[in-house]
Amino acid sequence: MRAAVFHGPGEIGIEERPTPEVDGPREAVVRVTHTAVCGSDLWFYRGDSERDPGSRVGHEPMGVVEAVGPAVRSVDPGDRVFAPFVISCGRCEFCRKGLHTSCVNGDSWTGAQAEYVHVSEADGTLVRVPDRYADDESALESLLPLTDVMGTGHHAAVSAGVGEGDTAVVIGDGAVGLCAVLAARRLGAERIVAVGHHEDRLEQAVSFGATETVAKRGEAAVERVQELTYGGATHVLECVGAASAMDTAIAVCRPGGTVGYVGVPHGVTDEGLDVLSLFSDNITLRGGVAPVRAYAEELMDDVLAGTLDPSPVFTKTVDLDGVPAGYRAMDEREDVKVMIKP
């Protein structure tokens, strides 16, 4: 089969690799029909994080089950499925608590930007799309963000405690930030202030439900949000994962409020977190790597009911040969997020 492979910063190739097979009783193999390039893929692409040259890439798979082991109960060959960005068992304490990212049997994907992908724990990981929608291309494209960015944006909103009638501030206008706007609206927020740097993305935020946008950085952004929220918002969603964005999030949070954060905190350890502001204002810091699997069913219900559609985060679609160009487009910020149909 063909698969996307990392060769070094800026270099993604498409190569022949062995087609995966089912070995163990709980395993499955999925023929990938849809997947995506993630903002987090840009870290190794840019050389900001380590990755072994020659390793396969991608972690947002959707496809059709090709084969399953004898112990698999929840899916059969031929089923349309999607899966979150980590593999989880569904049986352990943490999976039962909805914290699949702390699964004690958890695993990483071998690389979902490929024709086939191997799943070590099929029952705990794969989400079956109801048969009625299994070949509905529009529904599938709207479900695909549930593999990562939509579940992550939702985790930001849940972590920040967004509820009916609330005012929420979303820091970041990337795919996760945009999905966080959708999630905040879905949870009943009345005012959603989207903070970002790109006018076109902030327009998308408005069509997703943002009531106000702030296209500023640093101190200017803080001042404007403080003004709009009469001194800060009780619910702030940090959807960037950088020290500067975390600082902004804390600075616009009202005393006693909560910063829900879902971006891997790059640079925060080096530059230090503003713990003294958290302390003096009793601001809660809640969130982390999103347990997307826990949210899949409820978000899928809304997508299939037509009340939730994150698919506009995909601004380009490529086939497997187009994956290197897809990385380039996201790296150069030409596209918000690239869909891949292998």
Next chain:
Amino acid sequence: MRAAVFHGPGEIGIEERPTPEVDGPREAVVRVTHTAVCGSDLWFYRGDSERDPGSRVGHEPMGVVEAVGPAVRSVDPGDRVFAPFVISCGRCEFCRKGLHTSCVNGDSWTGAQAEYVHVSEADGTLVRVPDRYADDESALESLLPLTDVMGTGHHAAVSAGVGEGDTAVVIGDGAVGLCAVLAARRLGAERIVAVGHHEDRLEQAVSFGATETVAKRGEAAVERVQELTYGGATHVLECVGAASAMDTAIAVCRPGGTVGYVGVPHGVTDEGLDVLSLFSDNITLRGGVAPVRAYAEELMDDVLAGTLDPSPVFTKTVDLDGVPAGYRAMDEREDVKVMIKP
């Protein structure tokens, strides 16, 4: 009147100062009958934080109302009262939310280690002791910790989300840590693991409700707590306020759990907080400077009912002349906390 005054690191004097008077309509003057030396007083005493030489000290007043302004409604001269470590108005958004430490009209004490103390916002700050207990010395000594350490320990427990049947880990065996043990037990925790360095204080923790104690530091403490809790506790109370204690708290917190912290985070900004552990394990960091005023009534109810008694945190009692010796005793860790009867 006579008052304790800071002259420089290690130097506390007792001096004549003008007796305060009521000027504004919402003010009061209280004749101080009981107060205390706080662990946080040791920062300036040790030269770890800045303080102007010549400034008065102390922030845990209990006494009898001497005079009130015409707008004061909740107390009258002659009433026995106590007050938390900051002055709050009781009217603003944050006081109404129970976050008195963010009061927009908030103020610091002019110095409660004195014969009299001035209160700029009497109604929002002073807590009236019911007449029946107004001269009950035993009740008063049990109520005195509600001015600071008991409310702070309670805030750690509330922030950490301690509830019925829970396992809680308390980091720190100072007065706040000991009160946090009391608070966790009061909130229904079934197992309370107290972590500290002093055998005698950990014995006190046991008599306050700790079911296990760990007299170790750093990695050894983490290993032992992990062992006792089968991989970490969901509710961790950080009651020290130092980078190393915060690291321990995060390290013993179970994925998906909460670290409730109430110690001013000394050194955390310099040394950096372990944000990556918080992120990867979805550990919530909640707490801050304790809104002790918000908890005063409910804690007082239990103290007066005889089900809560934090007074054993006082290991020495002095008069005003004994204040310098009281600071020394706490600085040298001879005493947990010193009560002052001016």
